[in-house]
Amino acid sequence: MNPLSSTPANPRGAQFSKLSRRPVLTLLALAAGAALWPVGPSFAAEAAVVIPPAAEDAPAAPGAGTETAVIAGGCFWGVQGVFQHVKGVTSAVSGYAGGQASTASYDEVGSGRTGHAESVRITYDPKQVSYAQLLQIYFSVAHDPTQLNRQGPDTGTQYRSTIFAANPEQARIARSYIAQLDRAKVFGKPIATTIEPLKAFYPAEAYHQDFMTRHPDHPYIAINDLPKVDNLKKVFPASYRPKAVLVGAGA
Structure with a gap:
């Protein structure tokens, strides 16, 4: 589905969150008015925080193939866009995790009542x-x-910070790392990230995939998400790759 020619029924609410995140027919009007919108604390991208590496990790086994990780951290457009620029990542797919298959759709997840979080499956x-x-x-x-x-301008349980652990080893590493970061007080306040067992992951609608790459001038992307990729390049230069690995065939 073409994000510029389709209008999901649920427009995602407030000025910079749900309304401007819509892949909508009104996109050009939004972009034209972007220069007039105030950019205060609630509209600015989150700053990067330099943190130590995890004390515990799982080294790759000899001959190991690809593995997957599922994480949630607000709007999946930005999270997907960041990991599409990480070396070693072969795929990053936007989707839903935490709820049932019957409610794994943009419109229903946007209600905040499905148990799903906007998530990204990283291979x-x-x-x-x-x-x-x-x-x-x-x-x-x-x-x-x-x-x-919540995450930035977006609020609701569907935007929660969650690590969906695929196995006990992932849960152990995530739990250990959160405890390590909390002890070091690197964020100045406790980490709210939860760890949930991964039951299933459901890819999001086609118009959500590769959204950052396809629509870099979208106001929400320009203000909230592109700075995250810039931070990746600055904070993790050895892990950054300029060309994103995309979901869309031929993209």
Whole structure:
């Protein structure tokens, strides 16, 4: 589905969150008026926080193939966009996790009543990037892990900070890292990220995939998400790759 020619029924609410995140027929009007919108604290991108690497990790086993990690940290447009620029990541797909298959749709998840969180499934080569290294990027530049049931201008449980652990090892590494960061007080306040068992992941609608790359001039992307990729490049230069790995065939 073309994001410029389709209008989801649920427009996502407030000025900079739901209204401007809509892949909408009114996109050009929004972009034209973007220069007139105030950019205060609630509209600015979250700053990167430089954090230490995880003390515990799981080294890649000899001959290991690709592995997956599922994380949630607010709008999946930005989280997907960040990890599409990480070396060793072979795929980053926007989707939904935490709820049932019957409610895994943009309109229903937007109600905040499904148990789903907007999430990203990351497929990666553990010989190039480890699970704990992905978490370091997640906590440092992809989102603010101290915000409870919100991220920047977006509010609701669907925007919660959550690590969906696929196995006990992932849960152990994530739990250990959160405790390490809280002890070091690197964020100045406790981490709100929860750890939930991964039951299933449901890819989001086609118009959400690769949204940052396809629509860099969208006001929400320009203000909230592109700075995250800039922070990735600055804070993790060895992990950054200029060309994003995209979901869309031929994109």
